[in-house]
Amino acid sequence: MFFNIYFLFSFSLLFRLLEVENHTLTISIQKINSEKGKMMFAIYDSEKNYMNEKKAFATQIANIKNGKATIQFNQLKTGKYAFVYFHDKNNDNKLNTNLLGIPTEKYGFSNKASGTFGPPAFQKSSFLINKNIEILIDL
Numbered sequence: 001m002f003f004n005i006y007f008l009f010s011f012s013l014l015f016r017l018l019e020v021e022n023h024t025l026t027i028s029i030q031k032i033n034s035e036k037g038k039m040m041f042a043i044y045d046s047e048k049n050y051m052n053e054k055k056a057f058a059t060q061i062a063n064i065k066n067g068k069a070t071i072q073f074n075q076l077k078t079g080k081y082a083f084v085y086f087h088d089k090n091n092d093n094k095l096n097t098n099l100l101g102i103p104t105e106k107y108g109f110s111n112k113a114s115g116t117f118g119p120p121a122f123q124k125s126s127f128l129i130n131k132n133i134e135i136l137i138d139l
Contacts, residue, residue, distance in 0.1 A: 021078060026134040028070040029062075029085060033139070037089040038062060039069035044082050047122035057081070082125040083110045087139065106139050 029039055042056040049055035062069035064087075073083075086095045086107035096104045110127055113120035 022075045023078065023129050024132045025073045025076055025081070025083075025129060026070065026132075027073075027083065027085070027137065028068060028135070029137050029139050030068045031138045032064050032067045032069060032087060034087075034089060035064045035067070037064070037087060037091050039064060039071075039085060040088050040093070040095075041071050041073075041083060041085045043073050043076075044084075044122070045079060047126075050082060050122040051084070051119050076129050078130045079128070080126045081110075081129050082113075082122055082127070084108070084119070084125075085137075108137065108139070110135075112137075 025043070027041065032039070039062045041060045041062065042053060043058050044050045044055075045057040049057070053059075058073050060071040060073065062071045084107065086103070087105050088094070089105050090096065095107060098104055109120055109125040111125050113125035115121070115124075119125075
C-alpha cells in the first residue's frame with residue numbers, strides 16, 4: 001500500500017515537472033480613427049528572427065469594430081517576445097511608405113519602443129511573458 005502511494009506521488013511530481021506552461025498574450029488597439037482596412041500583428045520570439053516577417057513566431061489579422069481591434073496569441077512559452085502592429089488601411093497586406101521610406105500607415109512596437117532610421121532593437125521592444133498578459137494600446 002505504501003509503495004503504491006509513493007509511486008503515485010512520484011509519478012504526479014514527475015508529470016508536474018515535465019508540464020510546460022503556456023501563456024496567452026492579448027493585445028487590444030483602441031482609438032483607431034478609421035474602420036477601413038484591418039490591423040496586422042506579428043510577434044517575434046528572438047532577436048535573430050526579429051522584424052523578418054517570414055520568421056515571425058506568429059501573425060494575426062484583426063478586423064476593426066467601434067474603433068477597436070483585439071487579438072490573442074496563445075500557446076506562448078515563458079520567454080522574451082516583441083511584437084509589431086500596423087493599420088493596413090488599404091487592405092494590401094503591407095505597411096505602405098512614402099518615397100523616403102517613411103510609413104504612411106499607423107504602426108507601433110511593443111513597449112511603445114521607437115527606433116532611429118528604422119525599427120527599434122529587439123532588446124528595446126522585447127518583454128518577458130511568464131503569465132497571461134493583456135496589453136491595451138491607443139493608436
